[in-house]
Amino acid sequence: MTVQISRRGFLIGSAAGSTALLVGLGSNGVLAAAGEAKLAAALNPFVRIDASGVVTVILKHFEMGQGTSTGLTTLVAEELDADWEKVDTEFAPSDGSRYANLMFGLQGTGGSTATANSYMQYREAGAVARDLLVRAAAQTWGVDPDSITIERSILTSGPHFGHFGEFVELASTLEVSSDPVVKTPDQFRLIGNQRLHRKDNSNKTDGTAVFAMDIKLPGMIYAAIARSPKFGGSVISFDDRDAKQVGGFIAAQVLPNKAGVVAFAKNTWSAFQARDALSVEWDFANAESRSTFEIVSAQKALLDHPQFDVNHDISLSSVASTIASAPRKIEAEFTFPFLAHAPLEPLNCTIAPTKSGVIMYDGCQFPGLSHPTVAAILDLDPSQVEIKTLYAGGSFGRRANPMSDYNAEAAMAFAVSGRKLPVKLVWSREDDLRGGHYRSQTAHRATIALGAEGNITAWDHRIVTKSIMKGTAFEPVLVREGIDSTSVEGIAEGLYDIPNHAVGLSDFETAVPVLWWRSVGHTHTGFVMETLLDMVASETRQDPIEMRLAMLDPKGTNQARMISAINLVRMMSGWEEGDKRGFACHYSFNTCVAVVADVSVNGKDVHVNKLYMAVDCGVAVNPDIIRAQMEGGAGFALAAIYRGEITLTDGEVDQFNFPDYELLRNGEMPEIEVGIVSSNAAPSGVGEPGVPPTGPAVANAIFAQTGTRILNLPMTKAGFNFV
Amino acid sequence: MACSLAKVLPCETRIPSSDWDCQTERAEQMKYQLKINGEIRSVDVEPGTPLLWVLRDELGLTGTKFGCGVAYCGACTVHIDGYPSRSCQTFIEDAVDSEITTIEGATDRVAKAVQAAWREKDVVQCGWCQSGQVMSAIGLLTENPKPSDEEIKEYMYGNACRCVTYLRINEAVKLASRKLEA
Structure with a gap:
């Protein structure tokens, strides 16, 4: 075993006894002092190249469909000029010292950061490996390293040629270059390649991809949990008499935190049946027992008295007189329901x-x-805990839970089972839809003062929502002076120049757990902001696109990117003055997306014909995955704005399963045309940014056709049907 | 009848409390024979167990997925006597006299065309619904080799995709149709 650490922290080595080149991240020299056996275990690489020449990219991010397993692989394969068909992927073990998300400081996927934080890291790992292979080949052949080229994993110099595997042993003994030289954009073959196929599209179409729910271990028992029907309830006692009638039932036990009763059984079906047969007495003293209409009223009441002024320099009181004396005003109140993520793999x-x-x-x-x-x-x-990451059947934020809720439940179930047998915890769809961790119910109120020329002179904006971050590990970073940035993102720090823009916030308190839901705060702030600007444009008889362009300062980097996206979607859609379609744009996760929605309305029947979407996400690593994420993000938004809502009656969730929480269906998806702004800037996220502007673009289109403003979601509340 | 887990492990190693031991077996397990992917497979399960859980938990055929349990999402679609069916609402008793094909056994000409088209169009995202989508698409093209756009949407309506890959699904069905024609 040899191991070296480069000046930039890369660590290379060959595993003892096996000829493979490993390139990973060292932890500041400590490793080099350890013994050989420890080094082999400690060397958690980004890239492994074996003697047969197969390149394996170790993915520090998980795959929930967003395409990161293809994206990170592209970065390494690009620098190596590897044969795409001979590159495998593998999920990294849990190791925060080597596999941290560079934007979070801990290992995790979210906030549309996977490509952005890995872009240079994985390219440099690929470049280090390439440089070592080239020098090993040069030494073997006695040629100048500069004479060597690589095509599809084959190194060539004059009459000499050989595949990666032939040089891994020698390469792993060479000194690591102090500065890996990565390619310049004009040298890219895979980054930006329109025809590169996903790495996971074969095993996901023949049933061989292994998801977490597909695991079966010898002696494994299955667990399902009876949770409180009201959020915040706790177990007083339970009776398992009826559960004992269920074949395959093993036992039931209260979870140590009293949040539920776990039923163990010999298979999933029996676990569900036994769990449903448990009779549990609950203490609801600290539970949420209000109904949705009461929560809406309570939130609206809080709009009157914001708890925080979000902008220090412009308080709500400082804009009050400008608003009071304005010749014209626009006032609107918005409400948003709780939403479940509903990943299809429970x-x-x-x-x-x-x-x-x-x-x-x-x-x-x-x-x-x-x-x-x-x-x-x-x-x-x-050090006694290992995590084996497997494919995730969707997430949309749900699997990234600051409380690690379902992992914690499984750990508690394993503890009370006696720790001797593997325990698989499974949620049913009812558990999922009724289990909380929703996009927060939210209310907004805005009063916009317009001057004599129709210009905005002041803007009073108030938000009431439950904080996602307070009380979590993210609080120190994302909550400042009591203000959770994810409650106000998209309103308080948007790209627009808005004079006297005051933002107020109140935290809403409820035992209903809330969570980031694909695009987090932008799920509501994007809708509000872009609907309000459409109202201003309509009131002041301005073209909605021209008006927004006038509010974006081209000297700002992100403003300039947004202007590019807007101009691209305007061109794609053939937008004209007086256009009866809807426009919206939104900046989130460092990405700009502009949307034009083409809808037909017949009475109350709405049909969305087509969405034009333009995106600036920096360099387009995998253009087809960017398109797929825009399509998916738009469809995800449509399901929510059409009819998505989780409601409560006396604290209990009204919805049970998909029949009353309808996903978007085949046939409901409009045609979508995606344009990608050409860019060499560092890549930014694409998983979430397609969601926020889609809803308001459709709402603005419905207004253009009908004169009806949609301020309360879902849109079915306004009596519209989507056909 | 002893606790079924006792076949695998002695009771005392299973569970910490003696109260938990072997107190459960009410419904008698029954032996069933199923014809799956051209093979006869025997299973011991409780009467009324959905085929889905027999496939996944007993037979290790985990390509068939659980999404809702109420025949509303299509993730559990298999072919029963050649027709796409929801295995989560097909009880074991009703499956014994039928030919069952799961994604693992989908290997005919139509299946190959559908899977190749799915890969060419890069349909998948998270992938959880895709076994069901592929099984439905095979059913569609077997019945109707040249479906119209409307026929595709109508036939595939029952297969939900939370990642919303429908545009690509429909493109892939059309591509598979063209492949079959060729």
């Missing part, structure tokens, strides 16, 4: 005993949080 994970502790099998979105959570519940040292 939440689940398996915890099994190992010699030294436990292993958890999970579509693990945040190993950096799940790992210490599971260790703490089981009273283990983190």
Whole structure:
């Protein structure tokens, strides 16, 4: 085994006894002092190239459909000029020291950051490997390294040629170059390649891709949990008499935190049946017992008295007189419902005993949080916990939970089961839709003062929503002076020049747990902002696109990007003055998306014919995945704005399963045309930014056709049907 | 009848409390024979167990997915006697005399065309619904080799995709149709 650490922290080596070149991240020289056996275990690489020449890219991010397993692989394969067909992928183990998300400081996927934070790291890892292979080949052949070229994993110099695998042994003994030289954009063959296929499109079409729920271990028992029907309730007692009538039932036990009763059974079906047969007495003293209409009223009342002034320099009181004396005003109040993420693979994970502790099998979105959570519940040292990440059947934010809720449940279930057998915890669809961690119910109120020329002179904006970040590990970074940035993002720090823009915020308190839902705060702020600007444009008889362009300062980097996206979508859609379509744009996750929605309305029947979407996400690493994420983001938004809502009656969720929480269906998807702004800037996210502008573009189109403003979501509240 | 897990492990290693031991077996397990992917497979399960869970938990055929349990999302679609059916609402008793094909056994000419088209169009995102989508598409093209756009949407309506890959699904069905024609 040889190991070296480069000046930039890359670590290379060849695993003892096997000829493979490994390139990974060292942890500041400490490793080099350790013994050889430890080094082999400690060398968690980004790239492994074996003697047969196969390149394996180790993915520090999980795959929930967003395409990161293809994206990170593209970055490494690009620098290596590897044969795309001979590049495999593997999910990284839980190891925050080497696989941290560089934007979070811990291992985890979210906030549309996977490509953005990995872009140089994975390219440099590929470049280090390339340089070593080239020098090894040069030494072997006695030629100048500069004479060597690589095509599809084959190194060539004059009459000499050989594949990667022939040089890995020698390469792993060479000194690592101090500065890996990455390609310039004109040298890209895979980055930006329109015809590169996804790495996961073969195993996901023949049933061989292994998701967390597909795990079965010898002796494994299955667990389902009866949770409080009202959020915040706790178990007083339970009776399992009826559960004992269920074949395959093993036992039931109260979870240590009293949040539920877990039923163990010999298969998933029996676990569900037994769980449903449990009779549980609940203490609702601290539970949410209000109905949705009461929550809406309570939120609206809080709009009157904001708890925080978000902008220090412009308070709500400082703009009051300008607004009071304005010749014209626009006032609007918006309400948004709770929304469930509803990933199609219901939440689940398996915890099994190992010699030294436990292993958890999970579509693990945040190993950096799940790992210490599971260790703490089981009273283990983190070194005794392993996480095996598998494909995740969707997430949309749900699997990245600051409380690691379902991992914690599984750990508690494993603990009360006696820790001897593997325990698989499975949520049913009813558990998922009724289980909380929703996009927060939210209210907005805005009063916009217009001057004599129709210009905006002041803007009083108020938001009431439950904070996602308070009380979590993210609070120190994302909550400042009481203000959760995710409650106001998209309003308080938008791209527009708005004079006297005052923003107020009140935290809403409820036992209903809330969570980031694909695009987080932008799910509501994007809709509000872009609807309000459409109202201003309509009131002042301005073209909605021209008006927005006038509010964007081209000297600002992101403003200039947004202007490019707007101009592109205007060209794609053939937008004209007096256009009866809807326009919206929104900046989120450092990406700009502009949308034109073409709808037909017949009475109350609305049909969305086509969406034009233009995106500036920096360099387009995988253009087809960017298109797919825009399509998926738009469709995800449509399901929500058409009819998505989780409602409560006396604190209990009214919805049970998909029949009353309808996803978007085949046939409901409009035609979508995606344009990507050409850019060599560092890449930014694409998983979420397609969501925020889609809803308001459709709402603005409906207004253009009908004169009806949609301020309360879902749109079915306004009596519209989507056909 | 002993606790079924006792076949695998002694009771005392299973569960910490003696109260938990072997107190459950009410419904008698039954032996069923199923014809799956051209093979006869025997399983011991409780009467009324949905085929979905027999495939996934008992037979290790995990390509068939659980999405809703109420025949509303299509993730669990398999072919029963050649027709796409929701395995989460097909009970074991009703499956014994039928030919069952799961994604693992989808290997005929239509299946190959559908899967190749799916890959060419890069349909998948998270992938959880796609076994069901592929099984439905095979059913569609077997019945109707040249479906119209409207026929595709109508036939595939019952297969929900939370990632919303429908545009590509429909393109892939049309591509598979062209491949079959060729």
